[in-house]
Amino acid sequence: MKEKWFLTFPPELTEEPVTYTLIKNYDLRINILRASIGLNVTGNLLILIDGTPNAISEALTWLKTTGINVDSGDSQIIWNDELCVHCGACTAVCPAKALSLDPKTWLLSFSPEKCLACGHCIPACPLGAITNQKRRENV
Amino acid sequence: MSNKKSYEEINKKIKEGKAVIVSADEVLDIIAEKGITEAAKYVDVVTTATFGPMCSTGAFLNFGHADPPIRMTSVTLNDVPAYAGLAAVDAYIGATETSISKGIHYGGAHVICDLIDRKEVRLQASSPGTDCYPRKSIDTCITLDDINEAYLYNPRNAYQNYSAAINTSDLPLHTYMGILKSNMGNVHYCTSGQLSPLINDPYYRTIGIGTKIFLAGAQGFVSWMGTQFCSGRSRRENGLPDAPGGTLAVSGDLRSMSTEFIQPAVFEDYGISMFVGIGIPIPILDAEMMSNVSITDRDIFTNIEDYSVKRRDKPSLGTVSYEELRSGFVEIQGKKIPTAPITSLHKSRQIAELLKQQIKNGDFEITKPVAQFPLTNTLNTLEIKRKGDA
Ligand code: SF4
Numbered sequence: 001m002k003e004k005w006f007l008t009f010p011p012e013l014t015e016e017p018v019t020y021t022l023i024k025n026y027d028l029r030i031n032i033l034r035a036s037i038g039l040n041v042t043g044n045l046l047i048l049i050d051g052t053p054n055a056i057s058e059a060l061t062w063l064k065t066t067g068i069n070v071d072s073g074d075s076q077i078i079w080n081d082e083l084c085v086h087c088g089a090c091t092a093v094c095p096a097k098a099l100s101l102d103p104k105t106w107l108l109s110f111s112p113e114k115c116l117a118c119g120h121c122i123p124a125c126p127l128g129a130i131t132n133q134k135r136r137e138n139v
Numbered sequence: 140m141s142n143k144k145s146y147e148e149i150n151k152k153i154k155e156g157k158a159v160i161v162s163a164d165e166v167l168d169i170i171a172e173k174g175i176t177e178a179a180k181y182v183d184v185v186t187t188a189t190f191g192p193m194c195s196t197g198a199f200l201n202f203g204h205a206d207p208p209i210r211m212t213s214v215t216l217n218d219v220p221a222y223a224g225l226a227a228v229d230a231y232i233g234a235t236e237t238s239i240s241k242g243i244h245y246g247g248a249h250v251i252c253d254l255i256d257r258k259e260v261r262l263q264a265s266s267p268g269t270d271c272y273p274r275k276s277i278d279t280c281i282t283l284d285d286i287n288e289a290y291l292y293n294p295r296n297a298y299q300n301y302s303a304a305i306n307t308s309d310l311p312l313h314t315y316m317g318i319l320k321s322n323m324g325n326v327h328y329c330t331s332g333q334l335s336p337l338i339n340d341p342y343y344r345t346i347g348i349g350t351k352i353f354l355a356g357a358q359g360f361v362s363w364m365g366t367q368f369c370s371g372r373s374r375r376e377n378g379l380p381d382a383p384g385g386t387l388a389v390s391g392d393l394r395s396m397s398t399e400f401i402q403p404a405v406f407e408d409y410g411i412s413m414f415v416g417i418g419i420p421i422p423i424l425d426a427e428m429m430s431n432v433s434i435t436d437r438d439i440f441t442n443i444e445d446y447s448v449k450r451r452d453k454p455s456l457g458t459v460s461y462e463e464l465r466s467g468f469v470e471i472q473g474k475k476i477p478t479a480p481i482t483s484l485h486k487s488r489q490i491a492e493l494l495k496q497q498i499k500n501g502d503f504e505i506t507k508p509v510a511q512f513p514l515t516n517t518l519n520t521l522e523i524k525r526k527g528d529a
Pocket residue numbers: 077093094095096097098099114115116117118119120121122
């Protein structure tokens with residue numbers, strides 16, 4: 001079974017060997033798609049994992065108890081341009097620059113191909129113009 | 140030709156279709172080409188605008204009388220409490236008020252927009268009952284067309300400059316300036332910069348009580364100085380206050396508004412606010428007015444305040460220009476930090492453009508303020524003391 005996960009680490013956990021534990025203890029095959037980790041800052045990791053359904057669910061429980069947030073990297077971010085007022089409040093929270101304001105027209109544009117599906121932009125939009133189609137329910 | 144123009148002369152030119160009306164963005168090219176003095180003769184009106192979250196927003200409503208009548212003492216609209224400590228069927232619904240059942244996901248701002256969109260709104264009210272107002276409760280539905288007066292009255296809008304926000308702590312902050320990421324992850328700023336009304340008229344020469352304005356699609360008026368009006372701040376050479384300065388209290392008829400220019404804003408874990416669109420025309424009376432509107436984002440400076448310090452006075456991490464803020468990042472303590480606005484420049488420009496067209500078409504007259512704002516106001520703070528303490 002394959003899944004795409006977006007992990008968010010609190011700053012105190014950036015030294016935790018997460019991928020090692022996932023491989024060693026849960027026998028997951030891991031492909032790191034994107035990573036943004038620095039010492040003592042919030043870190044992000046987008047990974048593709050492959051393993052048995054059982055191992056995946058146990059790994060999820062372990063991540064959760066460790067304090068690492070897991071969002072489904074499979075979920076699709078939907079930007080509703082009819083609700084959008086192009087304020088820009090969602091742009092600086094996006095780690096992938098998938099949401100950006102055009103420096104000439106100051107219109108917002110969304111590039112799905114850059115999106116990590118981390119979901120950070122969803123609560124940042126005061127208009128509720130950004131939603132998520134499928135979100136992992138057990139995390 | 141004299142170098143001064145009166146309001147009457149400008150309005151006459153507008154009527155004759157001869158007036159030159161441009162936005163505060165467009166005027167910059169004209170100044171670059173002609174210089175201040177010639178540009179002042181050439182341009183008659185400069186339009187300014189802003190579209191950002193303004194918490195100090197609300198509406199007065201008069202519901203009309205039921206039979207038998209009621210003196211409403213507690214009122215809810217779609218389950219959102221409105222203030223009814225006024226005459227029998229008058230109430231004030233504040234934008235930030237939250238729904239009893241839905242919390243911050245529906246509130247006063249949503250009620251105001253539902254009214255503007257002519258949606259049905261549930262009105263519930265109760266009263267102790269009096270000889271002249273015997274009814275004790277009412278549960279009914281209203282629309283904007285069913286009730287009497289309905290006007291926006293916003294005690295504080297259109298700040299003249301505002302500090303930008305940052306967060307140096309290691310936890311994200313949820314604020315009215317949006318989500319501030321931990322460890323200086325982002326800087327958020329508001330105001331529309333060089334297009335912003337009070338930034339273009341720093342000493343409130345043409346913007347005062349009675350000035351006609353574009354308010355959320357309607358023609359509204361400046362009704363008073365806004366609350367926390369702090370005109371006595373230290374100012375730069377160009378007249379602009381270094382920190383939040385003047386503000387405007389504005390009012391206008393809900394019936395002529397459009398939700399294209401007013402929208403509820405829900406800031407996660409903070410509460411409700413309201414995006415309000417305001418446009419103000421500035422008549423170019425003389426070269427001094429032209430010099431005021433010549434301000435560019437390069438000349439507008441603001442502080443970056445640390446919102447992780449949960450005190451009244453937040454420390455400043457430095458001063459930046461709007462040009463830097465607009466570039467997408469600022470440098471603080473050697474770190475490149477992404478910036479983002481929370482005021483929509485796109486919408487602000489749209490309003491400045493629309494106002495231009497309305498003036499050109501003769502639908503919007505330029506008004507002279509009936510009273511000027513004071514220039515020396517300062518802010519008081521609220522101290523904790525007991526009655527009788529000196
Ligand atoms: S989910 Fe939102 S914040 Fe995250 S990468 Fe995609 S657009 Fe950016």
